[in-house]
Amino acid sequence: MKLSTRGRYGVKAMFELALNYGSEPLSIKTISEKQNISEYYLEQLFGSLRKAGLVKSIRGAQGGYVLSRPPSEITVGDILDVLEGPIEISECIDDEDNCSRIEYCATRLLWIKIRDSVNQVTHSITLEDMVNDYKSMNIITSIKRGE
Amino acid sequence: MKLSTRGRYGVKAMFELALNYGSEPLSIKTISEKQNISEYYLEQLFGSLRKAGLVKSIRGAQGGYVLSRPPSEITVGDILDVLEGPIEISECIDDEDNCSRIEYCATRLLWIKIRDSVNQVTHSITLEDMVNDYKSMNIITSIKRGE
């Protein structure tokens, strides 16, 4: 069980936007260079993020993307839902009909527990949390270096 | 993010063995018919489970598979680790070297939090728990039917 690159790249790119929140828009090109991700591929991901209303695009020269809400109001789960699709450990979670076998309930309950646990974590961590973690880690690193 | 059929089929098959624990071995054929899973494919999965020591095989006529430990001592996480590989939300969790980019720490911490959460859930649910859930659900269903 692992995240695809869509989820990983997407979160990293959104984190970049969060670090930059309040300043000028960041272009796909800038982000793709910072994160070493294919420019074309990132474009696709931002298309999805834009349609989902998580980012706003600003066209024209010096354009780019900005978060459409403050980092404190965007969770990692919001991003992953868009790029990975909602977590669906097993298909029969939502679809009760085609699952009439005898073990149905027992495994279904299990998948739901796993899904809820992941959702609980991802939807409780915001981009602001990540930025804060990042900043405090930098401070610690500086102290360790004796700066 | 979803489980592959390996994990889903494997858990269901192991649940079947748990229901049957203490009785005669179940053959691949029996399980594959109960669960409507390809016999050949199930064989592959049981090969992995056997090598990992989760099941024992009994060869010859009337042979089959049995759990190698009581259901209370096998967690869903044990099964998923074998069939899906350990959870690796992102590759850089274990591998610190090739990840020197600036946002490294912030996203890495995130992947670790998600991974730990899934592991916590899957490794705390045993086959016995599933069997108990299953049995109590059956009782409730019977009551509802007025039986």
Added chain:
DNA sequence: TTCAAAGTTGACAAAAATAGTCTGCTATGA
């Protein structure tokens, strides 16, 4: 006003992972 930067869209495709099939074995209990 014009042009270049930047976003938008959708088609295309290589590569990897997944899911499943099959064949020919070996072991063993009845």
Added chain:
DNA sequence: TCATAGCAGACTATTTTTGTCAACTTTGAA
């Protein structure tokens, strides 16, 4: 001794992932 059932591994079809690309639209700035 033979039918049953596991063992091993090659093989393949399909799907998903991970990109790539080209043509087009919008718009800010010179």
